Amino acid sequence: xxxxxxxxxxxxxxxxxxxxxxxxxxxxxxxxxxxxxxxxxxxxxxxxxxxxxxxxxxxxxxxxxxxxxxxxxxxxxxxxxxxxxxxxxxxxxxxxxxxxxxxxxxxxxxxxxxxxxxxxxxxxxxxxxxxxxxxxxxxxxxxxxxxxxxxxxxxxxxxxxxxxxxxxxxxxxxxxxxxxxxxxxxxxxxxxxxxxxxxxxxxxxxxxxxxxxxxxxxxxxxxxxxxxxxxxxxxxxxxxxxxxxxxxxxxxxxxxxxxxxxxxxxxxxxxxxxxxxxxxxxxxxxxxxxxxxxxxxxxxxxxxxxxxxxxxxxxxxxxxxxxxxxxxxxxxxxxxxxxxxxxxxxxxxxxxxxxxxxxxxxxxxxxxxxxxxxxxxxxxxxxxxxxxxxxxxxx
Numbered sequence: 001x002x003x004x005x006x007x008x009x010x011x012x013x014x015x016x017x018x019x020x021x022x023x024x025x026x027x028x029x030x031x032x033x034x035x036x037x038x039x040x041x042x043x044x045x046x047x048x049x050x051x052x053x054x055x056x057x058x059x060x061x062x063x064x065x066x067x068x069x070x071x072x073x074x075x076x077x078x079x080x081x082x083x084x085x086x087x088x089x090x091x092x093x094x095x096x097x098x099x100x101x102x103x104x105x106x107x108x109x110x111x112x113x114x115x116x117x118x119x120x121x122x123x124x125x126x127x128x129x130x131x132x133x134x135x136x137x138x139x140x141x142x143x144x145x146x147x148x149x150x151x152x153x154x155x156x157x158x159x160x161x162x163x164x165x166x167x168x169x170x171x172x173x174x175x176x177x178x179x180x181x182x183x184x185x186x187x188x189x190x191x192x193x194x195x196x197x198x199x200x201x202x203x204x205x206x207x208x209x210x211x212x213x214x215x216x217x218x219x220x221x222x223x224x225x226x227x228x229x230x231x232x233x234x235x236x237x238x239x240x241x242x243x244x245x246x247x248x249x250x251x252x253x254x255x256x257x258x259x260x261x262x263x264x265x266x267x268x269x270x271x272x273x274x275x276x277x278x279x280x281x282x283x284x285x286x287x288x289x290x291x292x293x294x295x296x297x298x299x300x301x302x303x304x305x306x307x308x309x310x311x312x313x314x315x316x317x318x319x320x321x322x323x324x325x326x327x328x329x330x331x332x333x334x335x336x337x338x339x340x341x342x343x344x345x346x347x348x349x350x351x352x353x354x355x356x357x358x359x360x361x362x363x364x365x366x367x368x369x370x371x372x373x374x375x376x377x378x379x380x381x382x383x384x385x386x387x388x389x390x391x392x393x394x395x
């Protein structure tokens with residue numbers, strides 16, 4: 001089966017202006033599926049995918065139609081100072097069942113990642129995150145998952161058999177946590193709002209040593225989220241995490257959330273992450289989008305993601321060692337030392353966390369992105385919280 005079998009072409013009347021595009025605009029640079037399906041044989045860096053599925057997007061029916069509205073805005077933006085190699089594969093059609101749609105998205109994302117092409121998914125409901133996650137099953141690698149959302153989406157799943165992969169936009173995270181085989185190494189949330197989070201769910205996050213970060217801790221200071229985003233293999237972004245005044249195109253939009261420029265900053269950090277291999281933007285609903293403002297913001301977020309990808313430093317340590325500085329710190333209350341690595345290229349920091357005895361056959365330590373503040377904590381003689389949580393997960 002060819003990947004083209006899953007897709008329908010974009011709606012040219014809705015997306016492409018009658019007079020076409022200026023040569024500087026992305027619409028003249030992206031090879032999009034309007035008549036012929038784009039070839040993936042030549043060098044391609046990014047593939048845009050729409051998903052026409054909203055049957056389990058709770059209280060947000062209509063978000064299946066969002067992708068073409070975002071394309072209309074994205075294609076009119078100008079290319080940055082780089083030569084983009086981007087294809088737009090069109091829209092994954094809604095399957096006869098939700099499971100069919102999930103399997104289609106899983107297959108497409110898996111094949112693209114194998115080809116070293118980054119899928120940019122425009123959903124659809126955020127339950128599609130589960131299908132995005134399942135794509136990594138074939139790759140047989142641990143996943144570091146970052147979700148930008150005001151909720152944890154941990155409601156009980158009533159889908160019955162564990163073999164049933166259907167879920168909802170309010171319960172998909174539960175499905176990911178319980179999936180067997182378990183290849184989730186770490187989960188991080190950016191922007192949860194405390195009144196939307198039960199104390200039971202917060203205790204679950206603490207017990208599993210997951211990283212959850214309140215909106216209040218990030219608002220006005222999104223830079224502190226950069227190491228968390230840098231650690232992600234895949235990212236899922238719920239447009240409802242942005243305040244309604246900046247992104248009203250969502251039936252579940254609320255007054256509080258990230259500002260539009262903060263959402264763009266998060267998207268650029270995601271693109272800048274050498275490790276990230278897929279990203280999904282979910283829950284945009286054009287039926288609620290006054291004057292196309294949310295579609296424009298989402299297009300700008302994708303533009304910033306693309307900009308980040310083409311400005312990657314490719315400086316994940318430690319090769320060659322001459323490009324890095326090593327810092328060793330001693331703790332007050334034991335003879336353990338914490339080792340930090342700083343890139344000369346980007347001034348970004350990592351921390352070495354040793355594997356427990358027998359924990360890894362090939363490596364002695366795990367490198368986790370961190371902040372300069374973690375280094376200062378260790379210099380003061382205290383163990384950084386990030387080191388401890390990571391060590392517990394390595395056990």
